Amino acid sequence: MRIAGAAKLVVAVGVFLLTFYVISQVFEIKMDASLGNLFARSVLDPASRPTKPPRYKCGISKACPEKHFAFKMASGAANVVGPKICLEDNVLMSGVKNNVGRGINVALVNGKTGEVLDTKYFDMWGGVFKKCSAPCLCLVLSFRLTDEARRLIGELGSTSITSLGFRDNWVFCGGKGIKTKSPFEQHIKNNKDTNKYEGWPEVVEMEGCIPQKQD
DSSP, X not given: OHHHHHHHHHHHHHHHHHHHHHHHHHHHHHHHHHHHHHHHHHTSOGGGSOOOOOOOGGGOSSOOOTTEEEEXXXXXXXTTBOOEEEXXXXXXXXXXXXXXXXXXXXXXXXXTTOOEEXXXXXXXXXXXXXXXXXXXXXXXXXXXXXXXXXXXXXXXXXXXXXXXXXXXXXXXXXXXXXXXXXXXXXXXXXXXXXXXXXXXXXXXXXXXXXXOOOO
């Protein structure tokens, strides 16, 4: 009986050891597979990894070609949203800079170098007349936009200036001696039936690449 009991004990121990061995081998295989997968992921080609989308100057949607200035601008809307002008990743005018106001906001820029010459805002109930003498991107403004002021702004490439009215939202980028209409102009009429804000249309945004002045 003792021999039989001892034999059973030996068999039981053998079965236990065999079970332990099998489990340990399976676990080791799974660990090796997991480590292998982890290692494989770590050496993936960087090009196949998720990357952040590129950021271009002023946050525009694509890079500008050589000899072009990147710009982005937005009109204001009542007292809800303030105007903003950015050129070559440099914010020229904004509410944060505290250099914007009601009326027309203007940034005067050298068209050859991109140097900012001046920034002003003009309350059209008491505006001033301004002319540009340097080779630059500019606007000419006058009290309540007289016919003469509209004509001069039109010479900078604006086509909407002739129909610009009270509380319209308008953004425009033009240049001295442009000779053709500017492609950089957006205009939304003040219309009580479509205005986004009470008494004011929605904000107008515009971005693009301005060619440097060559002559």
